[in-house]
Amino acid sequence: MEKFLLKYFTLIRVIIAIAIGIVISVFLIFLISREPGFSLRSFLLGPLLTRSRFAHVFETASPIIFCGLAIAVAFQAKQFNIGAEGSLYLGAAVATAFAVSTNMPAFIHIPLVLLVGGLTGAAWSFIPGILKAKWKASELVSSLMLNYVAYFLGLYLINFHFRDKEAGFLVSYQFPETAWLPRFIPDTRIHYGIILALVAAVLVYYFLYHTTTGYEIRSTGFNDRFARYGGINVFKVIILCQVILGFLAAIGGTTEIMGIHRRFVWQDSPGYGWSGIIVAIIGRNHPLLIIPASFFLSYMQVGGRVLNLMSDVPAEMITVIQSIIILLITAEAFLSQWKYRITLRQAEKGDAV
Amino acid sequence: MNPLLKSILSVEFGFAVFRVMTPLLFAAIGVSISNLAGTINISMEGTMLVAAFVGVIVSAFTKSLVLALLAGIAAGVAMGAILSYFHLRLKADIILAAIALNIFASGITVFLLFITTGEKGQSSSLKSLLFPEIHIPLIKSIPVLGTIISGHNVMTYGAFLAIILFYIITFKTPLGLRIRAVGQNPNAAESVGINVNRTRMWALMLSGFFGAFGGLYLSMGYVSWFARDFVAGRGWIAVAAATLGGYMPLGTFLASLLFGAVNALAIYFASLQIPSELIALIPYLATVIALTIYSARALKKRTRKVGEAKQVGKIKESI
Numbered sequence: 230m231e232k233f234l235l236k237y238f239t240l241i242r243v244i245i246a247i248a249i250g251i252v253i254s255v256f257l258i259f260l261i262s263r264e265p266g267f268s269l270r271s272f273l274l275g276p277l278l279t280r281s282r283f284a285h286v287f288e289t290a291s292p293i294i295f296c297g298l299a300i301a302v303a304f305q306a307k308q309f310n311i312g313a314e315g316s317l318y319l320g321a322a323v324a325t326a327f328a329v330s331t332n333m334p335a336f337i338h339i340p341l342v343l344l345v346g347g348l349t350g351a352a353w354s355f356i357p358g359i360l361k362a363k364w365k366a367s368e369l370v371s372s373l374m375l376n377y378v379a380y381f382l383g384l385y386l387i388n389f390h391f392r393d394k395e396a397g398f399l400v401s402y403q404f405p406e407t408a409w410l411p412r413f414i415p416d417t418r419i420h421y422g423i424i425l426a427l428v429a430a431v432l433v434y435y436f437l438y439h440t441t442t443g444y445e446i447r448s449t450g451f452n453d454r455f456a457r458y459g460g461i462n463v464f465k466v467i468i469l470c471q472v473i474l475g476f477l478a479a480i481g482g483t484t485e486i487m488g489i490h491r492r493f494v495w496q497d498s499p500g501y502g503w504s505g506i507i508v509a510i511i512g513r514n515h516p517l518l519i520i521p522a523s524f525f526l527s528y529m530q531v532g533g534r535v536l537n538l539m540s541d542v543p544a545e546m547i548t549v550i551q552s553i554i555i556l557l558i559t560a561e562a563f564l565s566q567w568k569y570r571i572t573l574r575q576a577e578k579g580d581a582v
Numbered sequence: 583m584n585p586l587l588k589s590i591l592s593v594e595f596g597f598a599v600f601r602v603m604t605p606l607l608f609a610a611i612g613v614s615i616s617n618l619a620g621t622i623n624i625s626m627e628g629t630m631l632v633a634a635f636v637g638v639i640v641s642a643f644t645k646s647l648v649l650a651l652l653a654g655i656a657a658g659v660a661m662g663a664i665l666s667y668f669h670l671r672l673k674a675d676i677i678l679a680a681i682a683l684n685i686f687a688s689g690i691t692v693f694l695l696f697i698t699t700g701e702k703g704q705s706s707s708l709k710s711l712l713f714p715e716i717h718i719p720l721i722k723s724i725p726v727l728g729t730i731i732s733g734h735n736v737m738t739y740g741a742f743l744a745i746i747l748f749y750i751i752t753f754k755t756p757l758g759l760r761i762r763a764v765g766q767n768p769n770a771a772e773s774v775g776i777n778v779n780r781t782r783m784w785a786l787m788l789s790g791f792f793g794a795f796g797g798l799y800l801s802m803g804y805v806s807w808f809a810r811d812f813v814a815g816r817g818w819i820a821v822a823a824a825t826l827g828g829y830m831p832l833g834t835f836l837a838s839l840l841f842g843a844v845n846a847l848a849i850y851f852a853s854l855q856i857p858s859e860l861i862a863l864i865p866y867l868a869t870v871i872a873l874t875i876y877s878a879r880a881l882k883k884r885t886r887k888v889g890e891a892k893q894v895g896k897i898k899e900s901i
Contacts, residue, residue: 261697309677311681356870360870360873360874360877363878364874364877364878364881365877365880365881366870366873366874366876366877366878367821367822367825367873367877369624369677369821370818370821370822370825370869370870370873371870371873371874373815373818374815374818374819374822374866374867374869374870374873375866375870377814377815377862377863377866378863378866378867378870380863381859381860381862381863381866382859382860382863384859385857385859385860388857388859389857389859503685506681507685510678510682543692543693543696543697543702545689545690545692545693545696545702546689546693547689548685548686548688548689548690548692548693549686549689549690549693551685551689552682552683552685552686552689553686555678555682555685556668556674556679556682556683556686559668559674559675559678559679559682560668560672560673560674560679561672561673561674561675562671562672562673563672565673
């Protein structure tokens, strides 16, 4: 038992952090809800109760997986680029502009729209990358500032040039059907974005752990001076990981637009980039662990929306809980005393034999 | 004359610069003091948000400006304390912990806003108190300068005092000496008996203290309400301003003034026939540009110094 605890200590720590988060949310619901039993059920089981809600979990998970992978690649190189949100937004906006103004067969239209979105995101994310690599400008600050710039640029592009004035809402023209990402489960909006996301996770895993460039990215994150002495082109790594970040995040946003809304609908930034940071932390920047982390987060967010809709508890409770969970997970020393005691006991036992 | 140029040269513009600079300056001081201790606090965005919210709530419910001020400060210091606890005691990466705190602040303020008012966007139903404006007797009557300098919110003058306070704390008190020592070389500081963690904790709490004023000014001076995420990146602009200012009092002030001017300029651009979206992005774009120019110059200076040192080394060798 104790050996098991030691072996999976990191995972157990994450689970305990999540459990604490859930306990706090239960506590909060009992504190503020007039019908705590009903609210609690809405939150914990809500996503399972109807077909469309359950489908929402998969729909929401797909852009989150993309953003989580994006952030993980940058964080593995210790590049604190938090610009996934901006790349996602601007990428989706430019992809929209391309999709509604071109006409071609679906088998070429779909990949081209995705590519336009992805490349826009990559180009956008290249900016903080080159500023950091060349002039040591903090990518943290510049990527965050660029999130705002991307948001306003995207908004300008849609509202001034591609706005559907007959729609009644501030949205873009509808995509031609050739640029619709197909949905593959009847009566839901689950689209091929989720499949792409899972494939991307495997590819990113292979890239980070089984290729030379991936090794260079991880070495740079581990110790950039050592990496430099070891002959790794740190300049290239810093730029590359941020370009990949922008590409993946923008694909996430573009698939969502192509698969679910079929037009650009975001007057507010959708926040997937921030969810991406959260799942990257929960999944400890490991591409494959980001998948369950994303489903967990997506489940929680859908639960939060159900809670918001059905009861008197606001969905922002979920934001609070998420932040507490990642605070606990980043806290390296959280539960380390416990681990230390187990290790000690194990060692003593070993001596006795 | 060009109407834009005319409005930039007007006294109203000068006034607006100080008005817009105020929250940036407070937050930039907060970032600076934490960075001097070697633990940069990038949770200013969240700190300002929480303090702004607490200020509105407490002033609406107690009708007391003093209580609102104290509660807001307490909230800011608490944010600093939480960050220091997680970073120093629980060994969380300070950047990640601060990002988490920013997300926390964004959620908890809207959550509590909903609980107290039933609203989620804006606290329009709460009557928030405002910090008073001060008209300085003699200076007020100086023609141009008087209109620019006098008549500001008391917090704007407070920001100038804060810069002086920051200078005094950093250079004239034992705590400031310890903060700088810990920031420059924690091991050396520890070897002469300085408690590194405790010093950093003080620096982070001080940074929360200064950041709180920036938040309080936003909701109880700049405007008289709280709205979801209405700090709108000012906490991050403050990080850039602190970097630009070299984390020193005068530099931080000048950098904040610069960003204040850019932000005020964006307000004036609204008079031109440019889409509002494109105007709104100016302050953020300007921040990236300024940060890059500064970083490039700082890097050049560093490499030149290294180059000179190598030269000196070679000369010595040849002798």
